[in-house]
Amino acid sequence: MSLVSLEDRARSSSGGAMRLVSEPGALRRLAALVDELAPTGEVVLVADLTAKTVDGGDVDARVQAALPAGRHRRVVRVPAGAHGATLDERTVDEVCGRASGAAVVMTVGSGTVSDLGKVVAATLGVPLISVQTAASVNGYADPLSVLVRNGAKRTVPSRWPDVLLIDHDIVAEAPLALTRAGVGDAVAIWSSPADWYLACALGMDSALYGSRFVDPVRDLAPRLADETASEAERLASLIDVLTVGGLVIGDAGTTAPLSGVEHLASHVLDMSAIAEGAAHDLHGAQVGVASVLASALWDVALEDERLFDLGPTDFVVPDDLEGRVRAVWQPVDPTGVLGEECWHAVEAKMRRWVAAGPQIRAFFTHRREHVTTLRVLAGDPSLPAAALRVWGAAVAFSELSPPVPPERARWVLSALPFMRDRLSVADLFVLAGRWDDRLFDRVFARAAATGGGLGV
Structure with missing residues (x-):
């Protein structure tokens, strides 16, 4: 099954298809996407406290600069403890409250921030744009969130992003550990x-078990071990494997x-x-x-x-x-x-x-x-x-x-x-x-x- 056909089957909580924008320089398309989803109103960016750079500049600043000119924007930083951002009950409630009034929610950062943004957008009933900054997890592309409940990790339904934007230039400069x-x-x-x-x-x-939820990822996965591929080719393969993985998770529910x-x-x-x-x-x-x-x-x-x-x-x-x-x-x-x-x-x-x-x-x-x-x-x-x-x-x-x-x-x-x-x-x-x-x-x-x- 192709990435395109899986994308076509992805559905956001509002009933429209999740749009996947995955390419070098994808950030240049952000302004048009924001105007399309929410022509007016405030853009609320949900981001963590981790500094992220691309071409020597700050990623958060680049994202804000790519927003439509004149649009009011507000940044909500996710509180962090000893383990970074932990999506426990208190954190989720706090960020939902601070994002109130948004016309569109945009997440910039890690898989944890992405998971939180899905919950915030679903709670507020507004569109969601997820700007992926690393090829670190497959959860960017699914409608689920991993939260902490009574100290235990639990996966719960949340929603699809309306747009998943993957700028390969940004992802390529993510820390190697991610x-x-x-x-x-x-x-x-x-x-x-x-x-x-x-x-x-x-x-x-x-x-019911279905190979259609497994084979698309199994078909791509061997490319991860290809020692002959260039660094850019391997990164593109990793992005594909993770994105397809998220889409099949969403498709399977x-x-x-x-x-x-x-x-x-x-x-x-x-x-x-x-x-x-x-x-x-x-x-x-x-x-x-x-x-x-x-x-x-x-x-x-x-x-x-x-x-x-x-x-x-x-x-x-x-x-x-x-x-x-x-x-x-x-x-x-x-x-x-x-x-x-x-x-x-x-x-x-x-x-x-x-x-x-x-x-x-x-x-x-x-x-x-x-x-x-x-x-x-x-x-x-x-x-x-x-x-x-x-x-x-x-x-x-x-x-x-x-x-x-x-x-x-x-x-x-x-x-x-x-x-x-x-x-x-x-x-x-x-x-x-x-x-x-x-x-x-x-x-x-x-x-x-x-x-x-x-x-x-």
């Missing part, structure tokens, strides 16, 4: 679709096609750092490292553990599950708030498991066909590892900034099934009574064989 983070977000395609397929096939996802075990690991790292007041790396950087680990987990599930050779009656909800969920979060949040939030999510997931008995039995009746598909979708950690290396991105936990020590990395793996209500292969290990240190040793060893895992 671009590498984008590669990390992109390589999830070699693990996440398997988790979504599994959930759909077991009756644990209300959606869920992040599940591109968000499996590897995204769980990144969210767990974020949540623990927020709870402890500690630093953590960029989302995409963490996803890239975790994609190698997730592929290794799938490889172990399919080859070493032969997880799908078991029968449906071998998967049982543990009697002590609530205690295990609360215990895993207790070290990072002794208040129990985070454990309570995560238990509600896990409890809902297990209620669905119990109710999905007929679909689960049908899955195991046709296990051979399902396992064949799962082998195609995941299980080769060398694929994400190779792409990450081409870009000089982190492959192992020790290569993140700050480095994640071995004991924390093992804890992250242990916490994966105890965080949200979406089923993954990790949940099957829990239900089979195999989610333990013996398994973790195998998974980290498999990841280490490609340079990933714990690292040095």
Whole structure:
């Protein structure tokens, strides 16, 4: 499926098609786009506190200079804490209030700012223009936002941008760490679709798995590992992979096609750092490292553990599950708030498991066909590892900034099934009574064989 056909299917909350403007010098088209969406009224720019430059000039200033002459504009800066901008309840409410009165909202900056702008524009009921300043995540091009609720990362519906403007000249000058983070977000395609397929096939996802939500990204992803491509060609490929990824997420109505075990690991790292007041790396950087680990987990599930050779009656909800969920979060949040939030999510997931008995039995009746598909979708950690290396991105936990020590990395793996209500292969290990240190040793060893895992 082409980028154009996916764009045609993208819809904003107002019912019109999301317009994608992706090219060098795209900023020159901004004035006409603003006048088209909101001929009169105030333009409110939502931006973070991070300085961004292009050709030696400030990006925020360049954006303001590109607005229609004479239009009143106001800049709303997103408050930042120790972890930068955190989209918790207080921040979202504050920015929505400060943006009140806007005729059009424009976001300039990171994926976090983009997510916030979607919520602000949806709340105010005004058009949204998203000016992407880095190829760091695929979330610019989807109608969802990742917010923090009771300390836990949650993906919620928000809205499409009316215009997604990607000026390749600006993106090319983004910090290399952001671009590498984008590669990390992109390589999830070699693990996440398997988790979504599994959930759909077991009756644990209300959606129906469709290759049309996966193949467009899988077709583009090998270009990320092309060592013969020029720097500009590789960047254009990364922009395409991330943008198509966002569009297919929006088309599917869920992040599940591109968000499996590897995204769980990144969210767990974020949540623990927020709870402890500690630093953590960029989302995409963490996803890239975790994609190698997730592929290794799938490889172990399919080859070493032969997880799908078991029968449906071998998967049982543990009697002590609530205690295990609360215990895993207790070290990072002794208040129990985070454990309570995560238990509600896990409890809902297990209620669905119990109710999905007929679909689960049908899955195991046709296990051979399902396992064949799962082998195609995941299980080769060398694929994400190779792409990450081409870009000089982190492959192992020790290569993140700050480095994640071995004991924390093992804890992250242990916490994966105890965080949200979406089923993954990790949940099957829990239900089979195999989610333990013996398994973790195998998974980290498999990841280490490609340079990933714990690292040095």
